[in-house]
Amino acid sequence: MQDFKPGLIVASDFGFYQHLSIVSDEISTDGKPFLISATKRNGTVKEEPWDIATQGKFTYLSDKQSNLSVAEILSNARSQIGKWHYSVRSSNCEHFSNWCLGLKVSSTQVVGASTGAVGGALLVKCCVDDPKPLDYILAATAGILFGLYCSKAQPKLS
Incomplete structure (x- = not known):
């Protein structure tokens, strides 16, 4: 868990697709960071405990990089909590994470x-x-x- 620093992107492997989340600076009582992500399950962006966001799937660091500070990335992410309207085609977890990082809003998936x-x-x-x-x-x-x-x-x- 020490490699999962705030502002980084993690990918949870759901088989044929992956779910991207932003590592939060909030830590749960089990010592794992919260994750911020857009999900179909929630229909929007939420900041959730690690185990809820990853649903027990293998999760690893993404290679996505940003020129923004950790504070800017987390501020961007939190600004969309409850506001982001999830759509698999145009505003999914990858679109969201790219937007938070200040990258082109797109989805390779x-x-x-x-x-x-x-x-x-x-x-x-x-x-x-x-x-x-x-x-x-x-x-x-x-x-x-x-x-x-x-x-x-x-x-x-x-």
């Missing part, structure tokens, strides 16, 4: 999933004689999952 879906559908169009709607649906779904998986940041090895 959304881009990866979208690219994968289009790529899967195009593959069907090019390679399947007389494709059916289900062929496109299955290929697009596989593409989404593949795109999400490929867009995940990998844990730093130290």
